[in-house]
Amino acid sequence: MPHIVTAFDDDLMMIQARISEMGGLAEELLAQALEAVEKRDAALAERVIARDKRIDELEIEVEEAATQLIALRQPMAKDLRVLISALKISTTLERIGDLAKNIAKRAIVVTKHGPVKLTSSIIRMGRSTQAQLSQVLNAYTARDTDAAVAVWQRDVEVDEMYNALFRELLTYMMEDSRMITAGAQMLFIAKNLERIGDHTTHISEMVYYIQKGEPLGDDRPKGEPVGLDAE
Amino acid sequence: MTNMRMAEQAARHQDNKIEARDVHVYYGANEAIKGVDVDILDKTVTAFIGPSGCGKSTFLRCLNRMNDTIDGCRITGQILMDGDDIYARSVDPVQLRAKVGMVFQKPNPFPKSIYDNVAYGPRIHGLVSNKADLDEVVEKSLRRAAIWDEAKDRLNEPGTGLSGGQQQRLCIARAIATAPEVLLMDEPCSALDPIATAQIEELIDELRSSFSVVIVTHSMQQAARVSQKTAFFHLGEVMEYDDTPKIFTNPENPKTQDYITGRYG
Numbered sequence: 001m002p003h004i005v006t007a008f009d010d011d012l013m014m015i016q017a018r019i020s021e022m023g024g025l026a027e028e029l030l031a032q033a034l035e036a037v038e039k040r041d042a043a044l045a046e047r048v049i050a051r052d053k054r055i056d057e058l059e060i061e062v063e064e065a066a067t068q069l070i071a072l073r074q075p076m077a078k079d080l081r082v083l084i085s086a087l088k089i090s091t092t093l094e095r096i097g098d099l100a101k102n103i104a105k106r107a108i109v110v111t112k113h114g115p116v117k118l119t120s121s122i123i124r125m126g127r128s129t130q131a132q133l134s135q136v137l138n139a140y141t142a143r144d145t146d147a148a149v150a151v152w153q154r155d156v157e158v159d160e161m162y163n164a165l166f167r168e169l170l171t172y173m174m175e176d177s178r179m180i181t182a183g184a185q186m187l188f189i190a191k192n193l194e195r196i197g198d199h200t201t202h203i204s205e206m207v208y209y210i211q212k213g214e215p216l217g218d219d220r221p222k223g224e225p226v227g228l229d230a231e
Numbered sequence: 232m233t234n235m236r237m238a239e240q241a242a243r244h245q246d247n248k249i250e251a252r253d254v255h256v257y258y259g260a261n262e263a264i265k266g267v268d269v270d271i272l273d274k275t276v277t278a279f280i281g282p283s284g285c286g287k288s289t290f291l292r293c294l295n296r297m298n299d300t301i302d303g304c305r306i307t308g309q310i311l312m313d314g315d316d317i318y319a320r321s322v323d324p325v326q327l328r329a330k331v332g333m334v335f336q337k338p339n340p341f342p343k344s345i346y347d348n349v350a351y352g353p354r355i356h357g358l359v360s361n362k363a364d365l366d367e368v369v370e371k372s373l374r375r376a377a378i379w380d381e382a383k384d385r386l387n388e389p390g391t392g393l394s395g396g397q398q399q400r401l402c403i404a405r406a407i408a409t410a411p412e413v414l415l416m417d418e419p420c421s422a423l424d425p426i427a428t429a430q431i432e433e434l435i436d437e438l439r440s441s442f443s444v445v446i447v448t449h450s451m452q453q454a455a456r457v458s459q460k461t462a463f464f465h466l467g468e469v470m471e472y473d474d475t476p477k478i479f480t481n482p483e484n485p486k487t488q489d490y491i492t493g494r495y496g
C-alpha cells in the first residue's frame with residue numbers, strides 16, 4: 001500500500017534504486033577483477049580500480065538520503081527497517097567494492113609474474129562468490145526471504161573452496177619457492193573472495209530482517225577456517 | 232534525554248492497575264467500542280493511538296466513568312481497578328475521579344487563582360484539614376507538575392493568565408493534587424508548541440514513577456517517546472496491544488503497520 005504522503009514513497013524508492021545501482025556495480029567490478037586475474041589484463045584491472053570510486057559516492061548518497069529521511073519523516077516499522085537496512089547494505093556493498101578493487105590491484109602484480117597454476121580454481125571460486133552476490137541482490141529487490149536464506153546457507157561452499165585453495169597454494173609455494181610472490185597474491189585474492197562471501201550473507205540477513213522484523217540468527221553453516229593455529 | 236532510556240522502555244513485568252474486559256460502549260444505537268480487553272499496568276505510561284473517531288477518547292472516559300455524564304451513553308463489560316469493579320453500585324463516581332484524574336486536550340483552568348485551581352480538589356474531597364496542609368499540597372503539586380518556579384510568585388493571579396503550556400501543567404498539578412493513582416490524558420499536547428510539549432512529556436515520564444498514566448495521542452512520535460505500552464485502536468476495537476518498541480519497529484497486525492507508517496487509507 002502506498003504512503004499517504006507520496007513524496008515519502010518516492011524517497012524510499014530512490015534509496016532502494018541507489019542500492020540496486022551499487023549492487024550492480026559491485027557485481028560488475030567483481031566480474032571484471034576476476035577477468036583481469038584470468039586474462040592477465042592489467043588495463044582492465046586499472047579500470048576496476050578507477051570505477052570503485054563510484055560505489056563510494058553512491059554509499060555517501062544513500063547515507064545522506066537515509067539520514068535525511070529518518071530526520072524528516074520519522075519512519076516506523078517496516079519503513080524504518082528498510083532504511084536501517086539500506087544504510088547497512090550500502091556499507092556492505094562499499095566494502096565488497098573495496099575487496100574487488102583489491103583483487104584488481106593484486107591482478108596487476110600477478111601479471112608481472114609468470115602464469116600461476118591454480119588460477120582456474122581461484123576463478124571458479126570467484127564465479128561462485130559472484131553468483132551468490134547476484135542472487136542475494138535479486139532476493140533484495142524481490143524481497144524474497146527464502147532466496148536470501150538459501151544464499152546464506154550456501155556460503156559454506158565458498159568457505160570450503162577457500163580452505164581447499166589455501167592448502168593447494170601453500171603446497172604449490174613450498175614446492176617452488178619462485179612462486180611465493182605470485183602465490184601469496186593469489187592467497188590474498190582467495191581470502192578477499194571469502195570475505196565477499198561473508199558480506200553477501202550479511203545482505204541475506206538484512207533481507208530477512210526487512211521482511212520478518214527479527215534477526216536471521218548467527219548459526220550460519222561455516223567452513224572451518226584453516227591457517228589458524230589450533231588453540 | 233530521558234526518552235532515550237531504551238533499556239527501560241520495555242515495560243518491566245508489573246501488576247495490572249486496571250483490567251478492562253469485553254467493554255462495549257454505545258451512544259444511542261451507535262456502538263463506539265466493540266469489545267475491548269486491555270490491561271493497564273501500574274507505574275507505566277500506556278498510549279492509545281489510532282485514527283480519529285476510532286474510540287480512544289470514549290474508552291479513556293470509561294476508565295473514570297466520565298461517560299456516565301453523557302446522555303444516551305451505555306457501557307457493558309467490566310472494568311476493574313486493583314481488582315474492584317469501578318462500575319459497582321457502591322462506587323461513587325466523584326470519589327473515583329479523585330483516584331483517576333484526567334487532563335484534557337485544551338488546557339481548561341478554572342476562572343480562579345492559580346492557588347485555588349490546585350486547592351479545589353483537595354478541598355472538595357476533604358483531603359486536608361487546615362490552611363498549612365493545603366499550602367503544602369498546592370506547593371507539592373505545582374512542583375510535581377514542574378510549574379512551581381513559574382507560578383510561586385503569582386499564586387493569587389488567575390490561572391487563565393498563564394501561557395498555554397503553563398496552563399496545561401497547572402491542569403496536571405490540579406489533577407495530581409488529589410493524589411490520584413491513575414492519570415488519564417486526552418491529547419494533552421495538541422494545543423501546545425514543541426517546547427511546551429517536551430516539558431509535558433518530560434513531566435509524564437517523571438509522573439510514572441508514582442502513577443499509572445494513560446495518554447491518548449494522535450502523534451505517533453509522541454506515543455513512541457513517552458510510553459512503554461501502546462494500544463492501537465481501529466473502528467472501536469483494539470487491533471494490537473504490546474510493548475511500545477515492538478509496536479513501532481515490528482507490529483504484528485498489518486493494520487497497525489499501515490497506520491503507523493502512514494498508509495492508513
Ligand SMILES: Nc1ncnc2c1ncn2[C@@H]1O[C@H](COP(=O)(O)OP(=O)(O)O)[C@@H](O)[C@H]1O
Pocket residue numbers: 258263281282283284285286287288289290301
Ligand atoms: N458524546 C458523544 N455522543 C455521541 N457520539 C459520540 C460522542 N463522543 C464520541 N462519539 C462517537 O463515538 C465514536 C468514537 O469517538 P471518540 O471516542 O471521540 O474517538 P477518538 O477519540 O478516537 O477520536 C465516534 O463515532 C464519535 O462520533
Ligand SMILES: [Mg+2]
Pocket residue numbers: 287288289417447
Ligand atoms: Mg479523541
